Amino acid sequence: xxxxxxxxxxxxxxxxxxxxxxxxxxxxxxxxxxxxxxxxxxxxxxxxxxxxxxxxxxxxxxxxxxxxxxxxxxxxxxxxxxxxxxxxxxxxxxxxxxxxxxxxxxxxxxxxxxxxxxxxxxxxxxxxxxxxxxxxxxxxxxxxxxxxxxxxxxxxxxxxxxxxxxxxxxxxxxxxxxxxxxxxxxxxxxxxxxxxxxxxxxxxxxxxxxxxxxxxxxxxxxxxxxxxxxxxxx
Amino acid sequence: xxxxxxxxxxxxxxxxxxxxxxxxxxxxxxxxxxxxxxxxxxxxxxxxxxxxxxxxxxxxxxxxxxxxxxxxxxxxxxxxxxxxxxxxxxxxxxxxxxxxxxxxxxxxxxxxxxxxxxxxxxxxxxxxxxxxxxxxxxxxxxxxxxxxxxxxxxxxxxxxxxxxxxxxxxxxxxxxxxxxxxxxxxxxxxxxxxxxxxxxxxxxxxxxxxxxxxxxxxxxxxxxxxxxxxxxxx
DNA sequence: GTCTATATATTGATAGAC
DNA sequence: GTCTATCAATATATAGAC
Numbered sequence: 025x026x027x028x029x030x031x032x033x034x035x036x037x038x039x040x041x042x043x044x045x046x047x048x049x050x051x052x053x054x055x056x057x058x059x060x061x062x063x064x065x066x067x068x069x070x071x072x073x074x075x076x077x078x079x080x081x082x083x084x085x086x087x088x089x090x091x092x093x094x095x096x097x098x099x100x101x102x103x104x105x106x107x108x109x110x111x112x113x114x115x116x117x118x119x120x121x122x123x124x125x126x127x128x129x130x131x132x133x134x135x136x137x138x139x140x141x142x143x144x145x146x147x148x149x150x151x152x153x154x155x156x157x158x159x160x161x162x163x164x165x166x167x168x169x170x171x172x173x174x175x176x177x178x179x180x181x182x183x184x185x186x187x188x189x190x191x192x193x194x195x196x197x198x199x200x201x202x203x204x205x206x207x208x209x210x211x212x213x214x215x216x217x218x219x220x221x222x223x224x225x226x227x228x229x230x231x232x233x234x235x236x237x238x239x240x241x242x243x244x245x246x247x248x249x250x251x252x253x254x255x256x257x258x
Numbered sequence: 259x260x261x262x263x264x265x266x267x268x269x270x271x272x273x274x275x276x277x278x279x280x281x282x283x284x285x286x287x288x289x290x291x292x293x294x295x296x297x298x299x300x301x302x303x304x305x306x307x308x309x310x311x312x313x314x315x316x317x318x319x320x321x322x323x324x325x326x327x328x329x330x331x332x333x334x335x336x337x338x339x340x341x342x343x344x345x346x347x348x349x350x351x352x353x354x355x356x357x358x359x360x361x362x363x364x365x366x367x368x369x370x371x372x373x374x375x376x377x378x379x380x381x382x383x384x385x386x387x388x389x390x391x392x393x394x395x396x397x398x399x400x401x402x403x404x405x406x407x408x409x410x411x412x413x414x415x416x417x418x419x420x421x422x423x424x425x426x427x428x429x430x431x432x433x434x435x436x437x438x439x440x441x442x443x444x445x446x447x448x449x450x451x452x453x454x455x456x457x458x459x460x461x462x463x464x465x466x467x468x469x470x471x472x473x474x475x476x477x478x479x480x481x482x483x484x485x486x487x488x489x490x491x492x
Numbered sequence: 493g494t495c496t497a498t499a500t501a502t503t504g505a506t507a508g509a510c
Numbered sequence: 511g512t513c514t515a516t517c518a519a520t521a522t523a524t525a526g527a528c
Contacts, residue, residue: 063493077399082315085522098494100523138487157398160453164391164398165311167456174460182461198487204462205478206487212450213443219394220446222401226408227416228438244439252486253372253432253440297511319504332512334505 064102067092068116071109076157079165080110114162114170117155124148125181125207130188134197135250142210142245149218150238156218182207213245298336301326302350305343310391313399314344348396348404351389358382359415359441364422368431369484376444376479383452384472390452416441447479 070092074083085106089099103109124144128137149156167174182204189203217224217238225233232240304326308317319340323333337343358378362371383390401408416438423437451458451472459467466474 059493079313079316079395079398081317082313082399084520086520095495096522097496097524101493104523106522135488160394161313161398163454163457164313164395165316167460171456171460174457175463178457179461179463196489199481199485199489201481201487202474202478204466205475206482208450208454208458208461208475209447209479209482212446212454216442216446220397220442222405223397223408223412224442226401226405227413227442229409229413232438240436241439241442244436245443247433247435248440248443248486249482250486250488251433252482252484253435254369254484255430255433293511318502320502329513330504331506331514335511338505340504 060102066094067099067102067109068113072113072154072158075110075113076154076161079161080107080169111169113158117158118170118173120152121148121155121159122178122181125185128185128188130191134192138198138210138249139246142214142249143242145210145214146217146238146242146245149214149216153218153221156215160215160219210249213248217241294336300328301333301336301343302347306347306388306392309344309347310388310395313395314341314403345403347392351392352404352407354386355382355389355393356412356415359419362419362422364425368426372432372444372483373480376448376483377476379444379448380451380472380476380479383448383450387452387455390449394449394453444483447482451475 067088071083071088073091074087077083078087083106085096085099088109089096092099103112124141127144128141162168162170185207186203189198189206192198193200193203224237227233228237301322305317305322307325308321311317312321317340319330319333322343323330326333337346358375361378362375396402396404419441420437423432423440426432427434427437458471461467462471
């Protein structure tokens with residue numbers, strides 16, 4: 025199970041770095057000094073805020089610069105193009121986002137493996153909701169910037185894990201069902217708590233909309249995926 | 259079970275319509291002649307395309323006008339403001355979107371009721387994916403334009419249906435679990451096939467990504483919600 | 493590295509001829 | 511009702527002083 029490296033295509037990546045004069049440090053997208061990396065991190069942090077809320081077109085450099093506490097030209101010194109910031113965020117997000125799926129162990133016990141996958145995904149919705157929304161925003165737009173990654177790297181990873189699930193089904197460890205839609209349903213239910221957070225809070229209200237909602241969700245999802253809705257027959 | 263009227267607030271709505279000269283027919287947002295309504299429908303159809311993909315800020319009147327096959331000033335003759343188009347779409351969408359939940363019958367048989375709710379929601383994702391994405395886009399932005407509707411009308415409706423589910427649990431018809439998170443999980447799993455359509459297609463590939471995916475999803479979700487993943491014990 | 497100033501394009505919206 | 515022309519505001523991005 026090699027850790028599939030997910031990385032967005034960059035046209036400038038192909039030619040050797042030495043070729044360009046590279047006055048601007050951010051040109052190659054890789055920071056050279058500590059201070060440069062720190063500044064870039066501040067920008068990326070601010071950009072995540074704005075992009076995850078407004079999408080690529082809806083976000084403006086002004087908003088990002090304001091959130092990062094610097095002027096617009098200053099921001100553009102570190103990332104010469106709006107698209108560069110977005111691409112960096114997408115690449116880093118994809119890498120982190122798929123880690124739980126990669127970590128499903130075909131040699132592990134099926135039920136604990138699935139249970140812990142659900143839990144990890146839910147924790148990511150709790151701890152990194154903006155990354156989830158960034159991804160969701162890209163999806164809603166038709167994934168113009170990562171469609172290639174989806175149909176190659178992601179598809180490959182899901183195919184592999186679907187096979188693992190199927191082997192568990194054949195051995196009678198879990199019910200025989202569609203492994204792809206099983207994965208979709210885990211994605212959907214867990215990411216819902218990040219992407220539709222406002223709605224979840226609004227519906228649960230003051231009482232149950234607090235931080236406890238994630239524990240409630242974890243308990244519910246565990247029960248749903250393991251036992252379904254039918255009561256134990258007497 | 260009164261059909262809760264979901265309607266977005268409009269500041270201009272309060273004062274009597276007769277007060278204004280109302281040169282522009284679209285000013286009040288209500289078409290007066292057949293031809294006006296048809297033009298507005300063309301615009302709304304085009305706007306749904308653009309808004310559902312780009313979100314409110316990301317969408318431009320230019321794009322909508324182009325998709326509607328008319329000039330920008332001409333479009334603005336029917337809807338004097340970008341926001342008016344968006345609000346109309348949101349109001350109409352919310353009304354349709356919540357119909358399946360409203361229709362859950364407390365006097366019906368629990369299992370068929372839930373099963374048919376899942377099916378109807380999935381069919382809506384299949385037949386009206388853009389409405390789903392429009393809603394999702396608004397959620398990702400923090401629902402700035404419908405947060406009030408969510409915490410009043412929607413919360414009220416969900417509270418009511420949660421009680422229905424709980425009464426079924428108490429009578430032993432379905433497993434005792436959290437009714438709110440049950441509803442969330444049905445929303446999440448069904449809407450996923452509209453909102454993340456690109457991803458679903460990319461992962462399933464040419465073979466299984468065709469129209470049959472909705473039937474596969476329906477079968478899977480039915481099994482998941484009814485029986486869960488654990489195999490029948492021998 | 494950071495700033496002010498600005499070039500250039502696009503945006504939402506209006507004016508006014510027809 | 512529809513068009514061309516256009517305005518004011520905002521957008522991405524650059525120039526050049528410091």
